[in-house]
Amino acid sequence: MEIETNSVDGIAVATIIGDIDGSNAAAAQSQILTLAQTCTKLVLDMSRVSYMSSAGLRMLLASYRAIAGKGGTVLLAGLSEDLSDTMSLTGFLSFFKTSATVLEGVGLLK
Amino acid sequence: MNDSTAVSDLASLVRVDSYPTHEHEGIRLRHGTPLPFGATIVAGGVNFSxxxxxxxxxxxxxFKKGAAKPFAEIPFRGLFTDPQTHEPLWGEFRIGDVFSMVVFDLDPESIEYGFRMTGPGNSATRGEPGIHRFDLTHVLMDPYTRAVSGRNVWGVAPNWQDVYPYRAGIVQNDFDWESDRPLEIPIEKLVIYEAHVRGMTKHASSNVRHAGTFAGLREKIPYLKSLGVNCIELLPIYEFDEMENDRLNPLTGERLYNxxxxxxxxxFAPKAGYAAVGRRGDGTMVADELKQLVKELHTAGIEVMLDVVFNHTAEGNEFGPTLSFRGIDNQTYYMLTPEGYYFNFSGTGNTLNCNNPIVRNMVVDCLRYWASEYHVDGFRFDLAAILGRDPSGAPLSNPPLLESLAFDPILGKVKLIAEAWDxxxxYQVGSFPAYGRWAEWNGKFRDSVRQFLKGEPGKVGEMALRVQGSPDLYASRGPTASINFITAHDGFTLHDMVSYNEKHNEANGENNNDGANDNESWNCGWEGPTDDTEINALRNRQMKNAFIMLLTSQGIPMMLMGDEVARTQNGNNNTYCHDNELNWMDWSLVEKNAELLSFASRMTKFRAAHPALRxxxxxxxxxxxxxxxPDxxxxxxHAWHPDWSHDSRVLAWMLCGKHSKDDYVYVALNMHWDTHIFELPQLPDGKRWHVFANTGAAHPNDIYEVGTEPELPEQSHIFMGPRSTLIVVGR
Incomplete structure (x- = not known):
């Protein structure tokens, strides 16, 4: 698992590459929470994540809580249908804005 | 720093006990904490107790998840230092009777765990009695495990040779409930809907994305809401093994299930096979899916009640498998004869020893867990009379378990409902030890109403008691102690109750010997399905009559899944073993029997609108x-002259509006096969009778929407057709 961060039109974008489970969720979380300290709008590019365990889902929700706590928004871009379904079944999806692509997501947050 | 402004960062200070003190074959350990029991994620690892x-x-x-062999076996012990001699000394990781140990560097998500134990006595062989059944060859499931894997997808045949078939897993309980809390609807306002998670949406007609699951049920919340129920009582959702039954349906050769x-x-574990995410083998996700269901039901104003089975376990009798309790402490967990045979008050092989202090605490811990972690609103206790027996089986006058539950702080507002027999x-209907808290499934309501409904003579007096909430049974407890039901999962559906005189349980594979024989049902003139329009019309009317009796009676009404659309089980009154259309809600009935559905929905709304009924x-x-x-x-x-005579099959009552700050409500039941003219009692000046429901009238004049009831043109009397019921409101 890797996380690449950049900025598109002034909005922070973090691209998660690889699956997230109990073995790496904590590492992913610390990177994203660090990023979350510097922004109030965050796009997470999920298009290269095929699976997330419950620890992965918690990592996402903690990021949301950190940013929502200061009035911000987290958007998940490019969720696979499978991942989107899992997040919906377990109640995680409703916390997030979603978009098909990063560009579309950046447009929604601007 | 000034004390008043100091912000403590103790919460982020590294805990001393996050460092290991011991090691076993390269795995770092520490003596754990005895409480809480089970596996708990702690700093640096997992505490097992x-x-x-x-x-x-x-x-x-x-074990690594699903692995055939364990990757580690760690005794609960370590080297300590003798305080006197300073010599190294082996000591157990145990305080009192509790073994506890923290194992570091585990990924809670990717492992399964169990125990092996030894103790006194020879390891009992299959079929032989034994006070103790310790056996080091068995891997034992933790009785407190919050997740069980092994039956992750419903009905998929497991590896029967697995050394550890039901595996304990670790759950992260940090679900984001937002503002959700248990609803605490006053019990007198409940209308309970008894349903089976899989049965609700497994049928192809359910049209949900994940049929037969918690998530599938979530998609039916709008239906429940429009039906007007505000509590769903789920048949058991604790982990069980649907595959434990290995018999076949003799008629079709289909497999039979539990x-x-x-x-x-x-x-402590939700049934993984009921979760759409069960196939992922992630116990935390299973928990999340169920919690999301509870959360959304609550948002819709619907409480969640669990049918819980604390009278026995899946371990069976001397011939049963050793899965957990009996390999851990047989003598503590089960009621045993002096020779070590299992008492069988449950009819299923063994009896959990609920009034042993340890087991009692486990039951309390369990219910607290479901109330606090899952926001469950209430519990219905299967064969609850067993919970009042002492360890030798004798009924207690003051059973400690029932008292503990009634006065427990965390359970302080949950509903406690007993099936008051075993x-x-x-048989304790009316005498179940209640402590001002417990309500009961009122089996006498079911029997009296069924008898009255089918026109048995000599039942008017009894019926009058039932519609008042059974003061003969609950004089000191009030009508809210009475859970009124005519049908439940155990027995005929409402449709079958008016379509069959006899049970038809051949498909269960027990030569029709199983299931109750005293069904108090009436087929209306033909056994089973018929094209006879008169019989079908009568059946339809009888079902409506039943809804009126159920929903105008004082007490708490409970209806069975699908009765509102005339679901049938083809006359089978004990469908415990069928995973097919016999048990699945057929959603095409919603359209086919829209008239009955509309009737039932309007009745629940009528009840909600009238405090006089609650x-x-x-x-x-x-x-x-x-x-x-009078109230x-x-x-x-004849108004003011009830006919209590033996041959009478008619009864009417009026609830005074002023006594309940409500309209006047008059209900008349004519279960005679002839038409009768009923004189209506005179209302106070200025008030007029309006007809809300009359099952003798053809649809759509059988029932109205609350508030749109037409005024009766003739205020002094009304014709009531054969076997029909009437509700009029005076305002």
Missing amino acids: VFSHNANYCQLVL YWGYSTVGF AGGL RRDFLTGRDTLGSGY ISWHGP
Whole structure:
């Protein structure tokens, strides 16, 4: 698992590459929470994540809580249908804005 | 720093106990904490804690998920230093009767765990009695495990050779409930809908994305809401093994299942096979899916009640498998004869020893867990009379378990409902030890109403008691102690109750010997399906009559899944073993039987609109307010003159509006096969009778929407057709 961060039109974008489970969720979380300290709008590019365990889902929700706590928004871009379904079944999806692509997501947050 | 402004960062300070002190074959350990029992994620690792009074040795067995063999086996012990001699000394990781150990560097998500134990006595062989059944060859499931894997997808055949078939897993309980809390709807306002998670949406007609699951049920919340129920009571959702039954349907050769689920494997674990995410093998996700269901039901104003089975476990009798309890502490967990045979008050092989202090605590811990972690609103206790037996099986006058539950702080507002009988012959309807908290499934309501409905003579007096909330049974407890039901999962559906005289259980594979024989049902003239329009019309009317009796009676009404659309089980009154259309809700009935559905929905709304029907205290039959009317008055074809005679099959009553700050409500039941003219009692000046429901009238004049009831043109009397019921409101 890797996380690449950049900025598109002034909005922070973090691209998660690889699956997230109990073995790496904590590492992913610390990177994203660090990023979350510097922004109030965050796009997470999920298009290269095929699976997330419950620890992965918690990592996402903690990021949301950190940013929502200061009035911000987290958007998940490019969720696979499978991942989107899992997040919906377990109640995680409703916390997030979603978009098909990063560009579309950046447009929604601007 | 000034004390008043200091912000403590103790929460982020590294805990001393996050460092290991011991090691076993490269795995770092520490003596754990005994409480809470079970596996708990702590700083740096997982704390495992398990009770056994009789074991003299315990070791933890760790598996990678699904692996055939464990990757580690760690005794609960380590080298300590003798305080006197300073010599190294082996000591157990145990305080009292509780083994506890923290194992570091585990990924809680990717492992399964169990225990092995030894203790006194020879390891009992299959079929032989034994006070103790310790056996180091068995890997034992933690009784407190919050997740069980092994049956992750419903009906998929497991590896029967697995050394550890039901595996304990670790759950992260940090679900984001937002503002959700248990609803705490006053019990007198409940309308309970008894449903089976899989049965609700498994049928192809359900049209949900994940059929037969918690998530599938979530998609039916709008239906429940429009039906007007505000509590769903789920048949067991604790982990059980639907595959434990290995018999076949003799008629079709289909496999038979433990479909209902009254055979618990793990009391703290939701059934993984009921979760759409179950196939992922992630116990936390299973928990999340169920919690999301509860959260959304709550948002819709619907409480969640769990049918819980604490009277026995899935381990069976001497011939049963050793899965958990009996390998951990047989003598503590089960009621045993002096020789070590299992008492069988449950009718299923063994009896959990609920009034042993350890087991009692486990039950309390379990219910607290479901109330606090899952926001469950209430519990219905299967064969609850067993919970009042002492360890030798004798009924207790003051059972400690029932008292503990009634006064427990965390359970302080949950609903406690007893099925107040057991398979050992203890029948406590009306006498169940209640402590002001417990309500009961009122089996007498079911029987009286069924008898009256089919027109049996000599039942008018009894019926009058039932519609008042059974003051004969609950005089000191009030009508809210009475859970009124005509049908439940156990027995005929409403449709079958008016379509069959006899049970038809051949498909169960027991030569039609199983299931109750005293069904008090009536087929209306033909056994089973018929094209006879008169019979079908009568059946339809009888079902409507039943809804009126159920929903105008004082007490708490409970209806069975699908009765509102005339679901059939083809006359089978004991469908515990069928995973097919016999048990699945057929959603095409919603359209086909829209008339009955509309009738039932309007009746629930009528009940919700009329506090006179939902009294907390018994009606007195006296005018306690000076309204000029008793709070309840009895009538017959002649107003103010009920016909209590043996041959009477008619009963009417009026609820005074002033006594309940409501309209006047008059209900008349004509279960005679002839038409009768009923005189209506005279209303106070200025008020007029309006007809809400008349099952003798053809649809759509059989029932109206609340508030749109037409005024009766003739205010002094009304014709009531054969076997029909009437509700009029005076305002």
